[in-house]
Amino acid sequence: MHFITVPFFLLFCIVATAQLSVPQENFMFSSGSIAAATIETEPAVKLTPKKWKMTGNRYVTGGLLFLAGASKGFNETLQFHPGFFFRKYPKASRQWFDPKISWQNKYKNGDRLQGPRFPLSTTLLVGFTDQYHLNTMINRVAWTSAIIIKLGEGKKPLKHYIFDAIYYSACHQAGFALMYYPFTPGKND
Numbered sequence: 316m317h318f319i320t321v322p323f324f325l326l327f328c329i330v331a332t333a334q335l336s337v338p339q340e341n342f343m344f345s346s347g348s349i350a351a352a353t354i355e356t357e358p359a360v361k362l363t364p365k366k367w368k369m370t371g372n373r374y375v376t377g378g379l380l381f382l383a384g385a386s387k388g389f390n391e392t393l394q395f396h397p398g399f400f401f402r403k404y405p406k407a408s409r410q411w412f413d414p415k416i417s418w419q420n421k422y423k424n425g426d427r428l429q430g431p432r433f434p435l436s437t438t439l440l441v442g443f444t445d446q447y448h449l450n451t452m453i454n455r456v457a458w459t460s461a462i463i464i465k466l467g468e469g470k471k472p473l474k475h476y477i478f479d480a481i482y483y484s485a486c487h488q489a490g491f492a493l494m495y496y497p498f499t500p501g502k503n504d
Contacts, residue, residue, distance in 0.1 A: 365471075367478040372468065376461040377486040383457035384490025386450040391491075392498040393447055399498040417445030 392400050393414050401407060409416055419425035421436045421444040431437045436444055442452030461483075 365475075367475050372464060373479075373482065376464050377482060379457040379461040379464075380483050380486040381490035383454045383461070384487035384492075385494045386453040386457070386490075387487075388491035388494030388496075390447055390450045390454075391495050393450075396498045396500070399500070403498065412446045414445070414447040417447060420444040421448075 393412060397413055397415075400412065401409070410420065411417055419427075421432055421441055423429035423432050432444065433440070435441075441448045443449065465479075
């Protein structure tokens with residue numbers, strides 16, 4: 316299991332069990348067993364239809380998804396259009412930016428048989444060995460942070476979820492486009 320999926324699985328389990336838990340004081344116990352379950356009912360939470368609007372929370376999470384998209388776009392540039400990147404930035408270190416070479420940075424002397432270059436350089440700290448893995452780490456941290464922030468917002472009307480999906484998709488795509496399309500072949504290339 317990939318090391319980033321474990322926190323998501325744990326977070327899902329915590330949220331799922333929190334939704335299912337019922338306080339114990341709501342049950343009447345008789346001789347150690349449940350004789351009659353009388354659950355006190357509270358008034359249902361009423362969602363007042365509010366207009367979807369930009370909030371500080373949406374600016375932060377939108378910015379995080381823009382960053383995630385930019386890091387994904389940069390990775391796609393390095394992976395599929397490195398020639399255009401190095402033409403625009405000729406002094407950029409191929410040892411750091413070129414994934415065909417930089418993957419070796421995580422190993423001693425660039426040799427997989429010699430083991431990791433430093434502790435955790437092939438797993439948790441791989442993001443500090445080359446640009447491709449740094450972009451991947453930034454992408455995951457940005458997505459995870461945005462999700463955690465959004466989980467704290469609570470329930471809202473369905474249309475707000477739809478508007479959020481459109482807004483966050485646009486933020487992610489804008490970041491991607493900023494870092495990918497300037498380095499793709501055009502009509503004059």
